[in-house]
Amino acid sequence: MEAEGISAPLSLSAEFEGSFAYLTVRDRLPTILTKVIDTLHRNKDNFFKEYGKEGVQAEKTAISFLSRLRNELQTDKPVLSLTDNAEDSEAWNEYMRRQQDLMEDGRPVSWFKSPWLYMECYMYRRIQEALYMNPPMDKFDVFKEGKTQSYFESQQAIKTLCTYLQELITNMENMTEIQLRDSFLKLLQISLWGNKCDLSISAGQDNSQKSSPIDSLPDLQRFILVDDSSMVWSTLVAAQGAGSSGKKHARVDIILDNAGFELITDLVLADFLVSAGLAKQIRFHGKSIPWFVSDVTKQDFEWTIMQTMAANHKWMSASGVQWKHFMKEGTWSYHDHIFWTLPHEFCDMAVDAADLYSTLQGSDLILFKGDLNYRKLTGDRKWEHTVPFDQALRGFQPAPLCSLRTLKADVQVGLQPGQAEKLSSQEPDWMTNGRYAVVQFSSPCREQ
Numbered sequence: 001m002e003a004e005g006i007s008a009p010l011s012l013s014a015e016f017e018g019s020f021a022y023l024t025v026r027d028r029l030p031t032i033l034t035k036v037i038d039t040l041h042r043n044k045d046n047f048f049k050e051y052g053k054e055g056v057q058a059e060k061t062a063i064s065f066l067s068r069l070r071n072e073l074q075t076d077k078p079v080l081s082l083t084d085n086a087e088d089s090e091a092w093n094e095y096m097r098r099q100q101d102l103m104e105d106g107r108p109v110s111w112f113k114s115p116w117l118y119m120e121c122y123m124y125r126r127i128q129e130a131l132y133m134n135p136p137m138d139k140f141d142v143f144k145e146g147k148t149q150s151y152f153e154s155q156q157a158i159k160t161l162c163t164y165l166q167e168l169i170t171n172m173e174n175m176t177e178i179q180l181r182d183s184f185l186k187l188l189q190i191s192l193w194g195n196k197c198d199l200s201i202s203a204g205q206d207n208s209q210k211s212s213p214i215d216s217l218p219d220l221q222r223f224i225l226v227d228d229s230s231m232v233w234s235t236l237v238a239a240q241g242a243g244s245s246g247k248k249h250a251r252v253d254i255i256l257d258n259a260g261f262e263l264i265t266d267l268v269l270a271d272f273l274v275s276a277g278l279a280k281q282i283r284f285h286g287k288s289i290p291w292f293v294s295d296v297t298k299q300d301f302e303w304t305i306m307q308t309m310a311a312n313h314k315w316m317s318a319s320g321v322q323w324k325h326f327m328k329e330g331t332w333s334y335h336d337h338i339f340w341t342l343p344h345e346f347c348d349m350a351v352d353a354a355d356l357y358s359t360l361q362g363s364d365l366i367l368f369k370g371d372l373n374y375r376k377l378t379g380d381r382k383w384e385h386t387v388p389f390d391q392a393l394r395g396f397q398p399a400p401l402c403s404l405r406t407l408k409a410d411v412q413v414g415l416q417p418g419q420a421e422k423l424s425s426q427e428p429d430w431m432t433n434g435r436y437a438v439v440q441f442s443s444p445c446r447e448q
């Protein structure tokens, strides 16, 4: 739903040679595909043990599908329709027709000529097609190993964070409002920096949290380019006062990004919100298929809680037990929707996923985690850096929302005049090196 009269700039695309999009499509995506093929190879014996000859045959066919896919990508072949008749196939094929209509001179939609956001999402959906088309591989998560490894490699940081959380909860009754606010802002920043740990930017290489997530906060402060976190706090506080009894049942929605350490930071933040009475309900939104290497699926979500419960560490397991309890009593809930794994910009949601949009409208605060969500919020376009965040959302305003994102793609809005130029002169790759971050807020009722 585009605000009337506001036209959007061009989409980022691999057609701009030398751009980050170009380098991603040329180098990083084929590397990720090669790793996927390798993972299937390495699991051959397991497929045989589990499904016999049928499993090995499925693995072989999926590998040859994926090798063809890599070749199509590297030789800039036209994009193909999906043939797997899954729940979302028609939405993908319809999107392809839409993209085709946007191409000049009827050129076909292809890997290096079309919007980067579309092509990168499409690659992950085609990986899934290779599996859907080859049962019993259709349930296999090719990224699972990397996600679990990243959880285990962040153990020390997880222990530190869970211990910190349990200390906060113990002292919560005696906290002043200022102390509560400070603790919230710290946990929000920890969740923000948790987004450094994704496995897509590193093409699957270890990217886990090694240092203390709490001690590193002061040093990281100067890398936050826009910090609207006080507005997030005010929104939560305002949500308490509404309602006839004076107490409202505030609901926070968290649009999750990566499994591993980042997910733990999100769960810790969500625990704090409930334990402090700032939210009565937390709805987590994850992906319905394996996505961008490390994104959270339902299975990852449940595994993470079970694993944390079972940890041989008092405060980790206490946290896990509490989280399980929140899930059981319904204070927390997990949701997925095919829209999160479609290539659409979020300004399309009101029309293309009206049910999801209206669900989100019931929220008091929506937290969007990570870089890909930011790309979809802003449409992954060549915006001037000083364009206001609200404008780049192009009418996507279901409820007060905040993006918590470390920069890993060359789109950034809402900066002060001169801020981007200064950064570019000091660090030319500031938009893609993952060292910088933003906390950007937008509210439908905010005065413009």
Ligand SMILES: O=P(O)(O)OC[C@H]1O[C@](O)(CO)[C@@H](O)[C@@H]1O
Pocket: 024, 120, 195, 198, 199, 200, 201, 257, 258, 292, 369, 370, 371, 372, 373, 375, 406, 408, 409
């Ligand atoms: O997990 P995140 O924060 O969404 O990061 C994934 C990002 O990594 C990249 O693959 C890096 O280019 C982007 O395409 C994507 O936005």
Ligand SMILES: [Mn+2]
Pocket: 198, 200, 257, 258, 292, 294, 295, 370, 372
């Ligand atoms: Mn991700």
